[in-house]
Amino acid sequence: MSTRFTVHKVLNNNVVIAMDSEQKEVVLIGKGIGFSIKANDTLKSDKVDKLYILEDQVEQDQYKQLIEQVDESLVLVINDVIRFSEERLHIQFNEHIHIALTDHIAFAIKRIQQGLDLVNPFLTETKLLYPKEYTVAEEVVKIINRKTGVNLPDGEIGFIALHLHSAMTNRSLSRLSGYSHLINQMIEMTQQQLKVSIDQSGINYMRLVQHLRHTIERIERGEQVQNQERLAKVLKEEYPVCYNLSWKLIKVMQHRLRKKVSDAEAVYLTMHLQRLS
DSSP, rough: OEEEEEEEEEETTEEEEEEEEEEEEEEEEOTTTTTTTTTTOEEEEGGGGGEEEEOOHHHHHHHHHHHHHSSSSHHHHHHHHHHHHHHHSSSSSTTTHHHHHHHHHHHHHHHTTTTTTOOOTHHHHHHHOOOOHHHHOOOOOHHHHHHHHHOOHHHHHHHHHHHHHHHHHHHHHHHHHHHHHHHHHHHHHHHHHOOOOOOOOOOHHHHHHHHHHHHHHHHHHHHOOOOOOOHHHHHHOOHHHHHHHHHHHHHHHHHTTEEEEEEOHHHHHHHHHHOOO
16 A cells, blocks of 8 residues: 655655655655645655655755756666665665765766866775775766766766765765875875885785774774784884884874874784885
8 A cells, every 4th residue: 555645845856845644754756756746735655766754954955955956867866876776785875875975976967067077086095995885886887877978987986985885884974085085194104104106906005905994993983902012022123114104103093083092003003014115
């Protein structure tokens, strides 16, 4: 038996704001569901492709304003890629992704149409940090390109991967971008201090980026790793340059994350740095 909704506002032919049976405001998405209907009309759920609730009033207002500025067909495309991504990643996203991803893709398409290209400086780090999301984002870009006729650059894969991870983990996009920037900064410091040029396609680069990511996550969770005093003493004597650099990197993390870092982290970081040197 299909559920009935009372139409509150038609945003466009494919998006309607309605009230459900419990008088909660919901967003309904479906091809043509807003055509020839008006406020207070009844709409059946069998015409709806996607229903979601924006509990926050600010987000409700933001979405309404956004949809009025976005091409109607793009809303359906974004809905399709969100559903595709949820199926591929076996998870239900935070509903905020409908606002964030729609806004991002609409702006990206507008830039391309104006001949402007935005370079993604953290593309490699994003691919290594979030490999599952990156793989899905590659498919998402292909779907968007095919359905809209645009040609999103490779940098958009990284941006979309961050949006997917943000919706999976309920972490803000600014926080995730901050992690990527922090890791990129530490990679640059490492190359300068060790006087090396790290091959970004190499296994050692991948290991270092992954290690820095896990270190940041441990720091954020307040986890302590097992102390290795004897090993720390050996590494300090045998590899003083890498050991000192590990402490410089730890101080950068402490400053950026505003949290204490376990002394034992220097041991594990030194071993990764030694591989590079």
